[in-house]
Amino acid sequence: MPKVLISDKLSPAAVQIFKDRGIEADVKTGLAPDELKAIIGQYDGLAIRSNTKVTADILAAAGNLKVVGRAGIGVDNVDVPAATARGVVVMNTPFGNSVTTAEHAIAMMFALARDIPQANASTHAGKWEKSKFMGVELTGKTLGIIGCGNIGAIVADRALGLRMKVVAYDPFLSAERAKDLTIEKVDLDTLFARADFITLHTPLTEATKNIISADAIAKMKKGVRIINCARGGLLVEEDLKAAIESGQVAGAALDVFKAEPAKENILFGNEHVVCTPHLGASTSEAQENVALQVAEQMADYLLTGAVVNALNMPSVSAEDAPKLRPYMKLAGQLGSFAGQLTENALKAVSIEYVGVVAGLNTKPLTAIILEGLLKPMVETVNMVNAPVIAKDRNIDVSETKNAREGDYHTLIRVTVTTEVRSRSVAGTLFGGDKPRVVEIKGIPIEAELGEHVLYVTNQDKPGFIGALGSLLGQHGVNIATFHLGRAEAGGDAILLTQVDQPLTDVILEEVRALPQVVQAKALSF
Numbered sequence: 001m002p003k004v005l006i007s008d009k010l011s012p013a014a015v016q017i018f019k020d021r022g023i024e025a026d027v028k029t030g031l032a033p034d035e036l037k038a039i040i041g042q043y044d045g046l047a048i049r050s051n052t053k054v055t056a057d058i059l060a061a062a063g064n065l066k067v068v069g070r071a072g073i074g075v076d077n078v079d080v081p082a083a084t085a086r087g088v089v090v091m092n093t094p095f096g097n098s099v100t101t102a103e104h105a106i107a108m109m110f111a112l113a114r115d116i117p118q119a120n121a122s123t124h125a126g127k128w129e130k131s132k133f134m135g136v137e138l139t140g141k142t143l144g145i146i147g148c149g150n151i152g153a154i155v156a157d158r159a160l161g162l163r164m165k166v167v168a169y170d171p172f173l174s175a176e177r178a179k180d181l182t183i184e185k186v187d188l189d190t191l192f193a194r195a196d197f198i199t200l201h202t203p204l205t206e207a208t209k210n211i212i213s214a215d216a217i218a219k220m221k222k223g224v225r226i227i228n229c230a231r232g233g234l235l236v237e238e239d240l241k242a243a244i245e246s247g248q249v250a251g252a253a254l255d256v257f258k259a260e261p262a263k264e265n266i267l268f269g270n271e272h273v274v275c276t277p278h279l280g281a282s283t284s285e286a287q288e289n290v291a292l293q294v295a296e297q298m299a300d301y302l303l304t305g306a307v308v309n310a311l312n313m314p315s316v317s318a319e320d321a322p323k324l325r326p327y328m329k330l331a332g333q334l335g336s337f338a339g340q341l342t343e344n345a346l347k348a349v350s351i352e353y354v355g356v357v358a359g360l361n362t363k364p365l366t367a368i369i370l371e372g373l374l375k376p377m378v379e380t381v382n383m384v385n386a387p388v389i390a391k392d393r394n395i396d397v398s399e400t401k402n403a404r405e406g407d408y409h410t411l412i413r414v415t416v417t418t419e420v421r422s423r424s425v426a427g428t429l430f431g432g433d434k435p436r437v438v439e440i441k442g443i444p445i446e447a448e449l450g451e452h453v454l455y456v457t458n459q460d461k462p463g464f465i466g467a468l469g470s471l472l473g474q475h476g477v478n479i480a481t482f483h484l485g486r487a488e489a490g491g492d493a494i495l496l497t498q499v500d501q502p503l504t505d506v507i508l509e510e511v512r513a514l515p516q517v518v519q520a521k522a523l524s525f
C-alpha cells in the first residue's frame with residue numbers, strides 16, 4: 001500500500017481521499033527540515049502547501065518518493081530540478097485557488113483605496129478620525145496587471161466590472177486573448193506610465209525577480225498604489241519603502257514577502273502599507289479545492305500512473321494510463337535495446353509511432369524510450385529527467401506519427417544516430433500487451449526480450465546455429481528462446497536468444513570467435 005506524508009496544513013478532505021483510494025496518509029505538520037529528512041524515506045508521496053521546503057537535501061533522503069503534490073500554484077518551495085533528477089514527479093493544482101487569490105487582490109485594492117485596515121484599527125481604538133481617511137474611487141482609474149495568466153485574467157474581469165480601465169503587461173499574452181478579455185496589452189513602461197494601481201500576478205523567475213525596483217517606480221505615476229499577491233521577490237522592499245516615504249507611491253498592499261514567514265519586515269508599521277500573511281489562497285472553498293485536487297492527482301499517479309498538472313513530466317490521463325501501460329514496457333525495451341548497442345556519442349534519436357499507437361499520447365513513451373536509451377550512459381537517468389538530459393547533451397529528439405497501419409497494427413521504431421552510424425529497432429505488441437521486437441537494422445525478426453539475451457549479428461552461412469548451440473551447451477547455458485532474421489539468403493543475419501544464465505565474458509569471446517559472427521553482445525532487459 002503506498003504511503004503519503006501530508007506535511008502542511010491541508011483540508012481533512014485530502015486524508016479522506018487518500019484513505020478511500022487505499023493509500024495510507026500521515027499528517028505531520030510543522031516539521032523542522034531535519035525531522036522531515038529523518039522520516040521522508042518511508043513515503044511514496046509528499047503533499048505540501050508553501051511551508052514545507054522540499055530541498056535537494058530532503059530529496060536525497062527520499063529514497064521511495066515518487067511524487068510531490070503542491071496543494072496550490074507556486075512551487076518555489078520545491079527544488080524541481082533536484083526532484084526531476086531523482087525521478088520524482090512534482091505536481092501542483094493550477095486552478096483551484098485562482099478565483100480566491102484574485103478576490104484577495106481586489107480586496108487589497110479596495111483596502112488601499114479606502115484605508116480600510118487603518119480606519120478599522122482607529123475606529124476600534126475609539127478615535128473616530130473621520131477627516132483623516134480620505135480615499136480614492138476605483139471607477140475610471142487604470143489598473144495595470146503584470147502577469148495576465150489564470151489569476152491576472154480573473155482580476156482583469158473583476159476590475160472591468162468595477163468600471164476600471166485595464167492594461168496588462170505579459171509577454172506571453174496573445175493579442176487575441178487580450179481582446180477576449182477586453183483589456184489592452186501594453187509594454188511594461190507604458191503600464192508604469194498609465195496605471196493608478198499596479199497588481200502583480202507573475203511567477204517568481206529570473207525575468208520577474210525585482211520587477212518593481214527604484215528604476216521601475218521612477219517610471220510610475222506619482223501616487224500609484226501597488227498590490228502584490230504573487231511572490232515577495234517580485235519587488236525590492238527597500239525601494240518600495242523609500243518610494244512610499246517620498247510620496248511617489250501612495251501605498252502598497254502586500255500578501256507576500258521576500259522572506260516568509262515574515263515575522264519582521266522593513267515595511268511593517270508603515271501607515272501606507274496593508275499586509276496580510278500570505279492569505280491569497282486562504283478561503284475554505286480554495287483550500288477544499290486544492291486539497292481534493294492534489295490528493296486525487298497524487299493517488300491517480302501512485303495507483304494508476306496517470307499524470308496531471310505535473311511540472312516535470314508529460315500528462316497522462318487516467319483513461320490513457322491503462323492503454324499506455326503495455327506500450328511503456330515495449331518503449332522501455334526498445335530504448336534499452338538501442339542504448340545497449342550504442343558505443344559512440346549520440347547525435348539524434350528519431351521515434352516513429354505507426355498504427356494504433358500513433359493515436360495515443362506518445363510523450364510519456366518518448367520519455368521512457370529516452371530513459372532506456374540513456375541508461376547505459378547516465379546511471380541516474382529516469383523517465384522524468386530523460387528529456388532534460390537528452391536536451392542538455394544536444395541529442396536531437398524527434399517524433400513522427402503515422403496512424404495508417406503497416407505490416408503490424410501498431411509499431412514503434414527507434415532510430416539512433418551516433419557519430420559513426422544509424423541503427424534502428426522496432427517493436428509491436430502481440431495479443432495487445434506482449435512486447436515483441438520485430439525489426440532490427442531493417443531486418444525482420446520476431447523476438448521476445450528478457451533478463452539474459454544474446455544478440456549476434458552474423459553472416460548467413462551454414463554451420464553457425466549448430467556451432468553456437470554446441471558452444472552454449474558446453475558452458476551449461478540453457479537456451480530459452482531462439483529467434484533468427486536475415487536481410488536475404490547468404491546476407492546479413494541477426495540472432496536474438498534468451499538464455500537462463502548470465503553470459504560470461506569467456507562465453508562471449510568464444511561466440512565472437514565463431515567464423516560467421518560479426519558482433520556478439522549480452523543484453524539485459
Ligand SMILES: NC(=O)c1ccc[n+]([C@@H]2O[C@H](COP(=O)([O-])OP(=O)(O)OC[C@H]3O[C@@H](n4cnc5c(N)ncnc54)[C@H](O)[C@@H]3O)[C@@H](O)[C@H]2O)c1
Pocket residue numbers: 072073074075094097098101146147148149150151152169170171172173201202203204205207208229230231255256278279280281282
Ligand atoms: N498569494 C497567494 O496565496 C497566491 C495564491 C495563488 C497563486 N499565487 C501566485 O500567483 C502567481 C500567478 O499565478 P497564476 O495561477 O496566475 O499563474 P499563471 O501561470 O496562470 O500566470 C502567470 C502569468 O505570468 C506571465 N509571465 C511570466 N513571465 C512574465 C514576465 N517576465 N513578465 C510578465 N508576465 C510574465 C505568464 O505569461 C502568465 O500569463 C504565481 O506566482 C503564484 O504562485 C499566490
Ligand SMILES: O=C(O)CC[C@@H](O)C(=O)O
Pocket residue numbers: 049050071072073074075097278280281282
Ligand atoms: O498554500 C498557500 O496558502 C499559498 C498558495 C499560493 O501561494 C500558491 O502559490 O498557490
